[in-house]
Amino acid sequence: MNFKSSLIGILLFIAACSSPKKTVKVAVAANMETALQEILIGFKKEDTSVKVDVIASSSGKLFAQIANGAPFDVFISADLEYPQKLIKEKKVQGKVIEYAQGTLILWSKKNINLSAIYFLDSKYEKIAIANPETAPYGKAAVEYLKKTGVYEKIKSKLVFAESIGQVNHFIESQVVDFGFTTSSVVAGKKENWMEIDQKYYSPIRQGMCQLIHSKNDEVSVRLIQFMQSDNAKKILSKYGYKIN
Amino acid sequence: MIKIQIYKEFFKSANQFYIDVDFSLKKGSFNALFGDSGSGKTTILNVIAGIKYADRGKISVLDNVWLDTAAHINLPINKRKIGVVFQNSILFPHLTVYENLVFSKEKNDSLELMNELIQLFSISDLLRQFPENLSGGEKQKVAIVRSLIRNPDLLLLDEPFSAVDFQQRKELQDALLQVHQKLKFTALVISHDIEEVVRLSDNIFMLEKGKVIKNGPALTLFENKEEDSTISLTGIVVSVEQHERNQKIRILVGKEIHAIEKENSNHQIGDRIIVEMKKEVKF
Amino acid sequence: MDFEVIFLTLKLALMTTFILLCIGIPLAYWLNYSSRKWKVWVETIVSLPIVLPPTVLGFYLLFFFSPENWLGKFLDQYLGIRLVFTFTGLVIGSIIYSFPFMIQSIRTGFSQIPKSYMHEALVLGKSKWVIIRKILLPSMKNSILTGCVLTFSHTIGEFGVILMIGGNIPGETRVISIALFDEVEKLNYHTAHMYSASLLLVSFIVLFIVYSKRNNPFRKK
Numbered sequence: 001m002n003f004k005s006s007l008i009g010i011l012l013f014i015a016a017c018s019s020p021k022k023t024v025k026v027a028v029a030a031n032m033e034t035a036l037q038e039i040l041i042g043f044k045k046e047d048t049s050v051k052v053d054v055i056a057s058s059s060g061k062l063f064a065q066i067a068n069g070a071p072f073d074v075f076i077s078a079d080l081e082y083p084q085k086l087i088k089e090k091k092v093q094g095k096v097i098e099y100a101q102g103t104l105i106l107w108s109k110k111n112i113n114l115s116a117i118y119f120l121d122s123k124y125e126k127i128a129i130a131n132p133e134t135a136p137y138g139k140a141a142v143e144y145l146k147k148t149g150v151y152e153k154i155k156s157k158l159v160f161a162e163s164i165g166q167v168n169h170f171i172e173s174q175v176v177d178f179g180f181t182t183s184s185v186v187a188g189k190k191e192n193w194m195e196i197d198q199k200y201y202s203p204i205r206q207g208m209c210q211l212i213h214s215k216n217d218e219v220s221v222r223l224i225q226f227m228q229s230d231n232a233k234k235i236l237s238k239y240g241y242k243i244n
Numbered sequence: 245m246i247k248i249q250i251y252k253e254f255f256k257s258a259n260q261f262y263i264d265v266d267f268s269l270k271k272g273s274f275n276a277l278f279g280d281s282g283s284g285k286t287t288i289l290n291v292i293a294g295i296k297y298a299d300r301g302k303i304s305v306l307d308n309v310w311l312d313t314a315a316h317i318n319l320p321i322n323k324r325k326i327g328v329v330f331q332n333s334i335l336f337p338h339l340t341v342y343e344n345l346v347f348s349k350e351k352n353d354s355l356e357l358m359n360e361l362i363q364l365f366s367i368s369d370l371l372r373q374f375p376e377n378l379s380g381g382e383k384q385k386v387a388i389v390r391s392l393i394r395n396p397d398l399l400l401l402d403e404p405f406s407a408v409d410f411q412q413r414k415e416l417q418d419a420l421l422q423v424h425q426k427l428k429f430t431a432l433v434i435s436h437d438i439e440e441v442v443r444l445s446d447n448i449f450m451l452e453k454g455k456v457i458k459n460g461p462a463l464t465l466f467e468n469k470e471e472d473s474t475i476s477l478t479g480i481v482v483s484v485e486q487h488e489r490n491q492k493i494r495i496l497v498g499k500e501i502h503a504i505e506k507e508n509s510n511h512q513i514g515d516r517i518i519v520e521m522k523k524e525v526k527f
Numbered sequence: 528m529d530f531e532v533i534f535l536t537l538k539l540a541l542m543t544t545f546i547l548l549c550i551g552i553p554l555a556y557w558l559n560y561s562s563r564k565w566k567v568w569v570e571t572i573v574s575l576p577i578v579l580p581p582t583v584l585g586f587y588l589l590f591f592f593s594p595e596n597w598l599g600k601f602l603d604q605y606l607g608i609r610l611v612f613t614f615t616g617l618v619i620g621s622i623i624y625s626f627p628f629m630i631q632s633i634r635t636g637f638s639q640i641p642k643s644y645m646h647e648a649l650v651l652g653k654s655k656w657v658i659i660r661k662i663l664l665p666s667m668k669n670s671i672l673t674g675c676v677l678t679f680s681h682t683i684g685e686f687g688v689i690l691m692i693g694g695n696i697p698g699e700t701r702v703i704s705i706a707l708f709d710e711v712e713k714l715n716y717h718t719a720h721m722y723s724a725s726l727l728l729v730s731f732i733v734l735f736i737v738y739s740k741r742n743n744p745f746r747k748k
Binding site for chain 2: 641643644646647648649650651652654655661662665666
């Protein structure tokens with residue numbers, strides 16, 4: 001009895017020392033992080049007392065965390081499947097809303113002519129893509145490679161990153177020759193990139209939803225609405241997303 | 245009365261030995277356990293202290309039972325009112341001498357006793373030192389004081405002065421005797437040094453191969469092989485009266501003074517002499 | 528650079544070290560002096576986190592403490608405690624992750640003290656707790672220091688476990704190792720360098736203190 005009660009005592013002591021913040025926690029797919037930060041500037045102007053914590057990772061990882069009780073209020077995914085799976089897990093408040101369509105691009109920091117690229121050329125040793133199991137952009141990239149018939153032959157050159165964020169890092173630090181990523185990372189910058197023709201991959205339809213952890217507080221509701229405002233749509237277009 | 249009964253089997257370098265002893269100590273007496281190395285003396289001490297177990301046995305000290313295997317009584321070491329001076333006593337190195345002594349003292353123990361012991365063993369100028377700066381003899385002095393602060397029912401000493409040089413040994417023995425006179429604790433010293441044993445003890449237990457083969461006061465114990473009932477004892481000359489070439493010498497043997505006359509001798513005070521005496525002769 | 532991240536990391540490391548010290552001393556004492564037959568089971572379990580990959584540990588912690596499963600649900604419903612994606616959960620994870628470092632260091636300390644110290648002190652009539660407090664612990668300051676230092680630095684560098692059960696929540700579970708990873712993915716290399724350098728600096732300072740104390744142990748002169 002003595003041991004058990006001191007164990008519980010220790011747990012409560014630790015819990016008391018941690019300080020949970022009453023802010024809106026947004027779980028966002030890595031590809032949307034930069035765009036979201038810009039959208040939030042406008043959102044916070046509407047009510048300066050609001051604090052927003054942004055946690056970015058691959059959609060699949062975020063899904064797993066939310067399914068296991070992660071304390072997020074809003075989930076902005078890179079696809080529709082993960083939010084819909086969360087409805088099945090009874091974690092969603094309301095509906096899944098499609099807010100944009102993603103654009104797949106090739107990006108390189110090396111002096112490569114991306115428009116005339118021949119994947120099978122042996123001078124390209126490493127190609128970065130996001131893990132197709134957990135990142136919708138990775139899935140799209142694999143689709144493209146299969147449709148163009150090169151997937152089997154270049155499989156060994158592929159470097160799987162755990163999120164779009166890591167893909168970008170690999171490309172930026174030039175540990176790979178080039179990679180498949182989202183348009184938002186190069187938007188408005190003078191970079192060496194090329195858009196992949198839409199016909200080669202199914203549309204990356206990106207959806208968001210409010211989570212039950214938010215207990216339907218008005219800030220989360222407002223955020224979802226704000227994401228669909230004209231202001232937000234303008235910013236999303238700027239980053240290369242397609243709006244309906 | 246302190247009653248000690250121990251039966252223990254043990255192994256030492258692949259040989260099996262056993263201890264089978266049954267003896268008693270009178271309260272306030274100074275006793276010795278005497279025997280060669282390997283006779284089991286240290287093991288007996290360890291069992292009395294509670295550091296080792298006995299296979300069978302009973303140890304009662306005054307009115308307290310420390311050990312009774314039949315009744316499953318085994319008082320833990322720290323509950324026995326005992327003092328122990330090991331052969332190489334450990335004074336805690338991170339404490340000063342004074343702190344070592346104070347560590348021993350409990351609230352109810354007498355402060356006067358502690359100060360008296362410090363005086364008796366003349367260690368007052370060592371109090372601020374750390375043990376690493378003390379000589380072997382000084383360390384043993386502190387160890388004895390430390391063990392007596394609690395006024396134990398029984399004081400055990402395991403070859404307490406064997407690692408000390410000869411001159412210091414004598415001083416330490418004197419101090420120990422003096423303290424014993426004053427405090428009248430019951431003591432049991434282990435030694436393989438005959439002289440030391442004779443000097444210190446009222447009663448000697450001779451141990452051989454784990455059994456007490458003889459016991460008694462010093463004078464009755466050491467006998468010649470011949471049946472003529474004379475004893476050889478070593479004593480120290482304390483006074484000399486010279487008559488021409490003969491001397492009347494008074495010798496300290498154990499705790500008693502014996503006077504003898506010797507012809508053609510020129511002993512001096514401090515000499516050691518082996519004295520042959522008839523068993524029943526008393527001075 | 529976000530100072531909240533550093534503060535959170537230090538808070539985690541200090542709490543873990545302190546709690547492990549409190550649990551560690553009695554457990555290490557028992558492991559060193561006990562002769563029970565089932566001690567070997569305890570020794571094995573205590574040492575497990577050393578050989579277990581952090582992600583495995585994190586995975587099992589996520590599994591057991593998830594509010595979807597019975598233990599997590601129980602803790603959540605009856606005690607209001609969540610151990611995934613919370614600071615509390617990180618502390619628990621860190622304690623388990625660094626357990627063997629503290630326990631084994633302190634146990635070594637106990638084992639290096641000669642048995643005669645114990646005997647001398649017991650014969651003087653002292654209780655085990657007094658002996659531990661006044662004689663044993665002061666004689667093993669180096670081991671205790673080593674245990675604390677190892678636990679502290681191990682916790683600061685923790686990544687795999689926290690990645691699994693943390694959720695990278697600012698102010699709650701975004702510790703320096705996670706933030707570093709995050710910044711790299713966001714291509715904020717400058718901030719990443721800042722975090723890395725401070726981690727390296729802290730590790731260096733900590734080791735430096737340990738080694739300088741080793742050669743000049745605590746001593747009253």
